[in-house]
Amino acid sequence: MATGEDVLRDLSSLSQTWRERMGDRPPIAHEFPTEHRDRWVRFHSLPESKRYASDAAERRTILERHYAVLGELFGGEDVFIMTSTWSTTPEPEPRDRLDLRINPGSVLWWSFLSEDDSNPDLVVHTHVYVAWTGWSAGSLNRLLSAVAEYRAGNVVIGDRRLRRLYLPYDGGADVLAVDSAERDVLRDRHSAWLSGHPSGR
Known part of the structure; x- marks a missing residue:
């Protein structure tokens, strides 16, 4: 089991590596494709770019596609998983049961002020939690299913x-x-x- 010192060491290493590769930009997932188009590709989860599953077979298809690409990217490597919560104050609110279940063992890594172009008067703080884990096909079902059902974002x-x-x-x-x-x-x-869109999105 990781000790407090182990966690702090992991967070410090992640922060250093992040600065080296990403600069000062916070982890905002939807902005990465714009910034790194030379190595970006988007895959859709269902045939004909259908967005949400209607039945169990389509839910299986979503997970199968995720795991196929994850396996090719990471093989047997350990990975980090980042999930986010949001609040109207700089301090994060208590995490709900879903966030704790989809990213168990995660700790707060980074909090930053988020901008909302549609509502400039709205003050939103994003809080990013991170955990390191070994994984295999099936081990991220809760996380990937929550994302697919729009119950979790910025993963x-x-x-x-x-x-x-x-x-x-x-x-x-x-x-x-x-x-x-x-x-x-x-x-x-x-x-x-x-x-099928020319932009690849």
Whole structure:
């Protein structure tokens, strides 16, 4: 079991690596594709770009597609999982049962003020929690299902060196590969899961 010192060491290492690779930008998942288009690809979770599952078979398809790409990105590596909560004050509110269940063992890593272009008067603080875990197909079902059902957002899964990031959302996942060559391999392998839109979204 990780000690308090282990957790602090992990957080410090993550912060340093994040600054080296991402600069001062906070982890806002939907902004990553714009900033890293050279290594980005988006996969949709269901045929014909359907956004939400209607039955158990479609829910299985969503998980199968997630795990197929996760396996290719991370293999047997440990990964970090980031989840977020929001509040109108700088201090985070007590976490609800869902957030604790989808990211067990996670600790607060970063809090920052979020901007809402649609409502500039609204003050929202984002609080990012992180945990490190070994994983296998099936182990992230609660997390991925919550994202697919729009019950969780701003989720980031990545390796410790931040070379690859997986950003699931309700409807699919954005992937930041190591480089454009790796991205192209993934895109070609799962071409049936791509968007028909010229932008790839």
